[in-house]
Amino acid sequence: MPTVPRKVSYVSAAALIAALSAGAYAPLPASAQLAALPTRDGVPTLAPLIEKVTPAVVNVAVKATVELPDNPAFQDPLFRRFFGDPERGPRERRGGGSGVIIDAKNGYVMTNHHVIDGADEVLVRLKDDREFTAKVIGSDEGTDIALLQIKAENLTSLPLGDSKSMKVGDFVIAIGSPFGLGQTVTSGIVSALGRSGINIEGYEDFIQTDAAINPGNSGGPLINLKGEVVGINTAIFSASGGNIGIGFAVPTTIASAVKDQLIEFGEVRRGRIGIQIVDLNPQLAEALGIKATEGAVVQRVEKGSPGDVAGIKSEDVVVALDNEPVKGAQDLRNRVGLIQYGKDVTVTLLRDGKRQDVKVTLGKIQKEELAEIKDRPTLEGASFSNAEADDGTKGVMVQQIQRGSPAWQAQLREGDIIIAVNRGPVADVSAFEDALKKGGRQVALSVRRGDENLFLIVQ
Numbered sequence: 001m002p003t004v005p006r007k008v009s010y011v012s013a014a015a016l017i018a019a020l021s022a023g024a025y026a027p028l029p030a031s032a033q034l035a036a037l038p039t040r041d042g043v044p045t046l047a048p049l050i051e052k053v054t055p056a057v058v059n060v061a062v063k064a065t066v067e068l069p070d071n072p073a074f075q076d077p078l079f080r081r082f083f084g085d086p087e088r089g090p091r092e093r094r095g096g097g098s099g100v101i102i103d104a105k106n107g108y109v110m111t112n113h114h115v116i117d118g119a120d121e122v123l124v125r126l127k128d129d130r131e132f133t134a135k136v137i138g139s140d141e142g143t144d145i146a147l148l149q150i151k152a153e154n155l156t157s158l159p160l161g162d163s164k165s166m167k168v169g170d171f172v173i174a175i176g177s178p179f180g181l182g183q184t185v186t187s188g189i190v191s192a193l194g195r196s197g198i199n200i201e202g203y204e205d206f207i208q209t210d211a212a213i214n215p216g217n218s219g220g221p222l223i224n225l226k227g228e229v230v231g232i233n234t235a236i237f238s239a240s241g242g243n244i245g246i247g248f249a250v251p252t253t254i255a256s257a258v259k260d261q262l263i264e265f266g267e268v269r270r271g272r273i274g275i276q277i278v279d280l281n282p283q284l285a286e287a288l289g290i291k292a293t294e295g296a297v298v299q300r301v302e303k304g305s306p307g308d309v310a311g312i313k314s315e316d317v318v319v320a321l322d323n324e325p326v327k328g329a330q331d332l333r334n335r336v337g338l339i340q341y342g343k344d345v346t347v348t349l350l351r352d353g354k355r356q357d358v359k360v361t362l363g364k365i366q367k368e369e370l371a372e373i374k375d376r377p378t379l380e381g382a383s384f385s386n387a388e389a390d391d392g393t394k395g396v397m398v399q400q401i402q403r404g405s406p407a408w409q410a411q412l413r414e415g416d417i418i419i420a421v422n423r424g425p426v427a428d429v430s431a432f433e434d435a436l437k438k439g440g441r442q443v444a445l446s447v448r449r450g451d452e453n454l455f456l457i458v459q
Contacts, residue, residue, distance in 0.1 A: 037225070046173065046225075050185055053227050055127050055156035057175045057183060060111050060134075060148070060219060061096040062119035098176035098220030099124065099148065100229055102259070104157035109148040110259065111219030112234055113139045116146050124150050127183060138262030142203045142270070142337070143250060144234050145258040146219075158221060161228025163207065163251035166190055171225055172209050174233060174247070176217030186212040194327075195248060203337050204330070206248040207231045213247035222249040231255070257338040271341040271362025273312070274305020276397075276415045279328040280317055288317065290350050295319040296329045299415055303388055310360040312347065319355070320348035336362065376436050378459045379412075381405020386428045387417050394427040395419035395448070410458050413449065420446035 037044040099111035109124055116122050122134040132150040139146035170190045177183060188211030195206035207222065213233065222231030231249030261268045278284075280295040288297070296318045301308050318326050322345055326332045339345060341364040346357050382405065387397030398416040401407055420426060421435035422444050436443060447454040 046185075046187065049225065049227055050173075050175075053158055053173075053221075053223060054175060054183055054185070056101045056158045057127065057220060058099045058101060058109060059096065059125040059177045059182075060099045060109075060115055061123040061125065062116055063121040063123075064095070064118050065120055096177075097216060097218035098233070100175075100219075100221035100232070101155055101157045102160060102229065104155035107150040107152055107155060108137070108259075108263075109134065109150060110229075110232060110255065111146050111148060112232065113141050113144045113146045114234075115219045116148070117141070122148060124148065126152075126155075138266040138268075140258050140262065140268045142268065143254050143258050145232060145250060145255050145262075147259055147262040158223065158227060158229045160252045160256050161224055161226065161230045163230040163253050166193060166207065166224075166230060166251075168192060172211050172230075173223045173225070174209070174211040174213060174217060174220065175223070176220030176233060184217075188212070191246070194330075203254065203334050205251055205254060205334055206234075207251050209247050209249065211247060254334065254338060261338075261340060268338070269340045269342075270337045270365045271339045271343060271345075272305070272365045273307040273310075273336055273347070273360055274302040274363060275307040275312060276300040276302075277318065277329040277332060278414075279330075288315065288350075288353075290317060290353055292317060292319055292350055294325065294327050295350070296326055296332045303392075306360050306363040310347070310358045312349065312358060312360070313351070315351075317350040318347055319350055320346075322346050323348070337365075341365070376458070377406060378410050379407045379436075382407035382412055384418075384429050384432065393419050393425075393448075396426055396429055396432045411454075411456050412445075412447070415449070416454075417448040418445050419448060 037046065038048050039045060040047070095115075097112060097115035099109045099115075102108050102110050116136060116139060119136075122136060123131055124134045125131045130152065132152055134148040134150050137147040137149050168190050172188055172190055174186045174188070175183060188209050190207060191210050192208040193205075195204070195208045207230070209222070211222075217233050218235075220233045221229045222233055224230050229252060231251050232255050233247070233249050235248045258268055276299045277296040278299055280292060280297050282293070284297055285292060298307075298312060298314050298316045298318065300314055301312055318332055320326055321332060321335055324335075326335075336345070339362055341362045344359055344361050347360050348355065348357050381402035382398050383400045384396045385399040386394070388394050395417045398407075398412050398414055398418070401412060401414050418426060418432060421432065422439050423446065424435055426432040426435050441459065443458050445454075445456045445458055447456055
């Protein structure tokens with residue numbers, strides 16, 4: 001497994017987003033945070049805090065077996081005469097990142113999914129140079145969180161703090177093992193909160209920080225000045241793969257929910273309501289005649305879905321989930337996607353200006369939902385799920401789409417239902433993928449968008 005930064009698309013640029021570490025915070029104003037620090041020779045210092053937390057930060061090394069490509073040219077005697085017999089067959093690759101011990105008693109270590117993805121063996125090295133083979137309890141690609149377990153004595157762990165109380169400007173500390181140098185500590189501030197659009201899976205609410213982040217920091221902790229973990233370092237935005245002061249971390253509100261399900265089930269059993277939603281904005285609020293400023297407007301309710309059974313209707317505005325305010329569409333998706341299917345939730349709606357609560361039993365997201373079409377570059381930036389049009393015609397819905405991505409530029413939009421490829425019906429994601437493979441370099445998509453029928457040409 002190579003130790004290269006993770007790549008993700010960001011808007012329409014072909015930017016590298018590397019796997020690494022990000023910042024955390026303290027709940028006090030910046031001046032108070034500095035004043036509360038211990039001093040040495042009258043100067044504030046982080047040294048006592050760093051000495052306390054670094055024993056909980058670990059290096060995660062992985063071993064994986066990969067198959068080298070077997071090109072027909074390798075069999076050509078002329079090729080082999082000049083270039084020799086190239087190496088073929090399985091080959092061991094090594095890679096790694098960082099992690100943080102969050103439960104010393106049970107030996108739980110939190111890291112990134114992409115750090116251990118595909119690994120045959122995972123090794124955890126502590127600050128005192130002890131090394132252990134780790135068991136993978138579970139891993140979730142959608143949030144890029146993984147949970148490991150080691151059997152060891154005298155471990156040091158860090159508590160998970162409350163990332164919801166963070167504010168822009170709070171001081172943060174990032175700890176990891178960049179470039180294999182051993183533990184490295186950097187500091188900065190929280191630059192922004194609630195960042196999304198970094199990872200197509202869509203379960204995002206990233207903390208952005210300017211704390212220096214480099215390859216190898218992936219999975220390391222983002223801590224506040226109280227020594228609490230408030231984020232798990234996951235990515236940077238960079239054209240070169242090096243730090244430019246834009247790093248991202250998964251907040252503990254998400255990481256903690258994922259951790260609980262990984263411990264219980266070994267996977268995240270995501271729930272779904274079955275509604276298509278957009279952010280409430282002032283124009284929509286005025287059109288709907290409501291005074292709310294935050295929420296998610298229901299554009300469409302999938303027939304037979306949990307939302308349909310509960311009586312949710314298009315034009316409803318979701319303003320709270322389990323009595324916690326909903327900021328917008330992404331916020332609602334994140335929270336529902338982290339609740340186990342089969343659980344009952346209370347959805348608070350505004351309908352005709354009146355507030356009402358409905359009980360929804362969350363359904364199960366099928367494996368084919370939120371699928372990406374990886375073999376067709378012009379559809380990058382979109383995820384698809386099985387759907388059914390209002391007239392009962394089955395097809396594939398554009399579940400999420402990144403603004404400015406190739407799929408966006410191809411004129412696809414969130415909520416579109418693709419019912420045919422080259423005039424051949426496609427009833428689900430699997431049929432859609434097969435039709436694209438057989439369709440040639442250029443295909444025609446028959447799309448339902450509300451009451452409109454569209455005909456889009458995709459390269």
